[in-house]
Amino acid sequence: MARVIVDVMPKPEILDPQGKAVTGALQRLGYEGLSVRQGKRFEIEVEGELDQTRLDQLREASEKLLANTVIEQFDVRVDEGN
Amino acid sequence: MARVIVDVMPKPEILDPQGKAVTGALQRLGYEGLSVRQGKRFEIEVEGELDQTRLDQLREASEKLLANTVIEQFDVRVDEGN
Numbered sequence: 001m002a003r004v005i006v007d008v009m010p011k012p013e014i015l016d017p018q019g020k021a022v023t024g025a026l027q028r029l030g031y032e033g034l035s036v037r038q039g040k041r042f043e044i045e046v047e048g049e050l051d052q053t054r055l056d057q058l059r060e061a062s063e064k065l066l067a068n069t070v071i072e073q074f075d076v077r078v079d080e081g082n
Numbered sequence: 083m084a085r086v087i088v089d090v091m092p093k094p095e096i097l098d099p100q101g102k103a104v105t106g107a108l109q110r111l112g113y114e115g116l117s118v119r120q121g122k123r124f125e126i127e128v129e130g131e132l133d134q135t136r137l138d139q140l141r142e143a144s145e146k147l148l149a150n151t152v153i154e155q156f157d158v159r160v161d162e163g164n
Contacts, residue, residue, distance in 0.1 A: 007123050022124065022147065031143045033129035041089050041123040042104065047115035061113045065104065 002050035003079040004058055008067045009039035042066055043079070050078065084132035085161040086140055090149045091121035124148055125161070132160065 010016040019037040026034050042062075046054065059076045067074040092098040101119040108116050124144075128136060141158045149156040 009123065009125065019124075025147055026143055029143065029147065031139065034140075034143075035127040035129075037125045039123045039125070041091065041121045042101075043091065043119045043121070045117040047117075057113065058116075061108055061111065061116075065107055065111065 002046045004044045004046055004050070004055070004076060005079050006042040006044065006058070006062045006066055006074055006076050007039060008042070008062075008072050008074045010037060011071060011073050014071045039072070040066070084128045086126045086128055086132070086137070086158060087161050088124040088126065088140070088144045088148055088156055088158050089121060090124070090144075090154050090156045092119060093153055093155050096153045121154070122148070 010019070016037050019035075022036040022038055023034060026036065044058065046058070048054075055076070055078070062074050062076055063069060092101070098119050101117075104118045104120055105116060108118065126140065128140070130136075137158070137160070144156050144158055145151060
């Protein structure tokens with residue numbers, strides 16, 4: 001059982017209202033000098049062998065379903081720790 | 083400028099309806115044999131030097147604000163690639 005991690009983050013040029021809200025909340029709690037951007041993390045358990053074809057398929061699926069590539073960038077990688 | 087990554091994921095024993103929905107949607111798109119869990123990823127730019135005190139502070143902030151530790155687990159790490 002292989003595990004693939006897909007990180008989806010707002011593109012740098014895109015405003016990130018969630019991240020801004022978290023940054024503000026941290027400041028109000030006394031945590032200064034931080035700037036937060038918020039995205040999504042998907043942990044995908046893959047049945048069977050994880051070969052290049054399967055990984056390409058996952059990249060395609062991420063682009064179609066997990067990320068909105070107009071405003072988000074994504075990164076697909078194999079979780080070696082598992 | 084250091085960067086810290088905080089990953090927040092639903093605890094293994096907790097149901098994850100978002101992840102279940104994504105798993106189902108992937109199946110309907112023809113991507114079989116996948117099981118998805120969905121969480122959050124925070125990228126935090128830290129002004130100034132990132133020492134142990136600052137990192138402990140960030141861990142405390144994550145526990146207070148970024149994760150709901152009743153149902154979520156979190157991981158704080160320095161992004162070495164930056």
